[in-house]
Amino acid sequence: MSALAGVVLIVMGLLFFLSGTVGLLRFPDVFTRLHAISKADTLALGLVCAGLALHADYGALQLKLLLIWLLVIVSGATCSSLIARAALAHGIRPWQR
Amino acid sequence: MTQLLGSTGIRRMMADLPALGARLALLAAIWWVLTGGSLSAWVWGVPAVLIAACLRPGLGSGGAWRWSLMGLLRFVPVFAWYNVRGALDVAVLALHPRRRPDPVLLGFPLRLPPGPSRVFMTNLINLLPGTLSTNLTAQGIEIHVLAGSDANIRILTILERRVADLFALPPAPDAPWAAKR
Known part of the structure; x- marks a missing residue:
């Protein structure tokens, strides 16, 4: 049962990765693309890690997966702010309709 | 060295020692979990943990803070x-x-x-x-x-x-x- 739940979580994670990548390709500028990868990919990785944790045989591996997810959340959120700030500082104006 | 740092610098370093020890322990634990306890990984782990502990990664130097x-x-x-x-x-x-x-x-x-x-x-x-x-x-x-x-x-x-x-x-x-x- 937990193996099936793990597969479902991983597939959901892959769908969010796919949507983040589509956003990266479809959205018009650096700021909108940062939205796509910072939000969709963070949740996607969380779902994949949760799915893999259900397949893991021992607790240390589950702890490692949780740690990887937390570190990626922190670094992803911080990098998004830094890239957006650098883009504005270099005179890149946000795309508008 | 003492002259270079001055008494204020040494006092500040001594006051920071418990916090430095806590950072070292936390970062070493993170490294240990990420590398699955591999002994050979400590070749990179020891310098990485030391550098990270001295750089004080976190939420900036805006003063003391705590979580509830x-x-x-x-x-x-x-x-x-x-x-x-x-x-x-x-x-x-x-x-x-x-x-x-x-x-x-x-x-x-x-x-x-x-x-x-x-x-x-x-x-x-x-x-x-x-x-x-x-x-x-x-x-x-x-x-x-x-x-x-x-x-x-x-x-x-x-x-x-x-x-x-x-x-x-x-x-x-x-x-x-x-x-x-």
């Missing part, structure tokens, strides 16, 4: 809910054939005091529905909103209250409305 356990327990479910909503919003916008972003830059006046809680909030904004922080100023945070929605700004005010609770800060009064740039 109850605040953390109240923060996590609210954050998780809005993080899922944010990912769903952006997924729908990316995959829908006719929907397109309608972005706008806003100034969000922060009620959190300057320091670690503001840095935390600045990073948190990037994980919430439709918002991206572009700059942290003395007045507040400049935000890029993906679809120009007032609901996204309301979510920020909710999370700002949760962050104040997380950092055991007194609750702030209601925020003045965000100013469009």
